[in-house]
Amino acid sequence: MFKPSLLKMFALGLFASSVAQAAPLKVNTCAVTFLATGKPGFLKVNGQGADCKGTLESDAKGISGEVTVPMSKFVTGIDLRDDHMKKKYFEVEKYPNATLKITKFETSGKDGESKGPFTGTLNFHGVEKPISGTAVSKVGGGKNAIEADFTLNLDDFKLEVPTYAGVTVANKVDVKAVMETEVGAAVAAAPVKAAEPVKAAPAGKAAVKPADAKKK
Numbered sequence: 001m002f003k004p005s006l007l008k009m010f011a012l013g014l015f016a017s018s019v020a021q022a023a024p025l026k027v028n029t030c031a032v033t034f035l036a037t038g039k040p041g042f043l044k045v046n047g048q049g050a051d052c053k054g055t056l057e058s059d060a061k062g063i064s065g066e067v068t069v070p071m072s073k074f075v076t077g078i079d080l081r082d083d084h085m086k087k088k089y090f091e092v093e094k095y096p097n098a099t100l101k102i103t104k105f106e107t108s109g110k111d112g113e114s115k116g117p118f119t120g121t122l123n124f125h126g127v128e129k130p131i132s133g134t135a136v137s138k139v140g141g142g143k144n145a146i147e148a149d150f151t152l153n154l155d156d157f158k159l160e161v162p163t164y165a166g167v168t169v170a171n172k173v174d175v176k177a178v179m180e181t182e183v184g185a186a187v188a189a190a191p192v193k194a195a196e197p198v199k200a201a202p203a204g205k206a207a208v209k210p211a212d213a214k215k216k
Contacts, residue, residue, distance in 0.1 A: 025056040025063070025144060026180040035174045038167040045081075045169060047074040056102070056146075056181060060109050063137060063146065066101040066120075067177065089162050092124065096143050098124040100131070100177065102148070111139045111194050118148060125157040144181045149174070 030052040036045040050073040056065030072092045076081050078169040086092045101121045107114035121128055133150025154161055154171050162169040 022057055022059040023183060024181060025058050025065070027053060027056065027067065027179055027181050029180040030067065030177065032175070032177045033180075034176075036162075036169045037172075038169055042157070043167050045076050047076050047085075049073050049075040052100075052177060052179070054099075054211055055159070056179075058144070058183065062104065062106040062109075062114075063135075064102050064104065066099055069098045069100070069177075071096060071098055084164060085162060086206070089159055095125050098122065100148070102135070105135045105137070105148075107137050107139075108141070113138050118133065122150075122157075124152070127157045129156050138184065142183050144183050146177075146179045146181060148177045151175070 018173050031048070031051050032050045034047040036047070038045060039041070050071070052067040052069045054065060054067035056063060056067075071090045072086055074085070074090075076085065099122070101123075102118055103120045105118035106116055114137045116135065117132060119130070119132045122131040131152065132151050133148060135146065135148045138145040151172050151174050154169075154173065159169060
């Protein structure tokens with residue numbers, strides 16, 4: 001039978017082991033796009049050009065973390081439509097960013113491909129809602145490519161359904177985030193400042209030593 005002290009040591013050992021297995025994922029590149037279907041249905045509005053930044057973490061249970069997307073960077077190919085989208089619908093001055101938080105995405109924890117559902121939350125247009133979708137993780141050579149796809153309802157985030165040139169956008173919008181991450185990348189330490197070199201004495205003059213200076 002374990003003594004209380006041994007039980008504490010055992011529990012601490014398990015905790016330390018789980019922490020040691022977690023590895024940060026440095027996001028090197030990121031691209032976020034959306035696809036909205038118009039009514040009539042032949043119209044497709046492709047939003048692209050937005051990046052993201054944030055922190056992710058990989059452990060034995062999978063991948064978690066969050067990324068933030070600047071909404072002002074989305075473009076659809078028509079300047080006037082983009083202006084309406086950002087000012088009237090996204091209200092980027094009031095809500096400049098959207099944040100996607102992945103709380104659960106199970107992976108194998110090994111090199112290769114893992115695909116499955118993910119769950120999390122999306123904070124968009126001042127509203128935070130649970131979100132779910134499908135994610136793919138491809139690990140190899142110290143790199144990890146991650147893709148996350150989900151569908152959002154504009155009504156859930158108190159967005160007026162966009163209308164442009166007589167065409168109304170459907171309530172459901174498909175979103176994709178593609179990230180290239182570096183497995184276990186640590187933040188580089190600040191470089192050590194090199195000592196300044198001793199300046200040479202002018203020609204014809206001897207350098208004054210500290211001891212000589214005291215004699216004067």
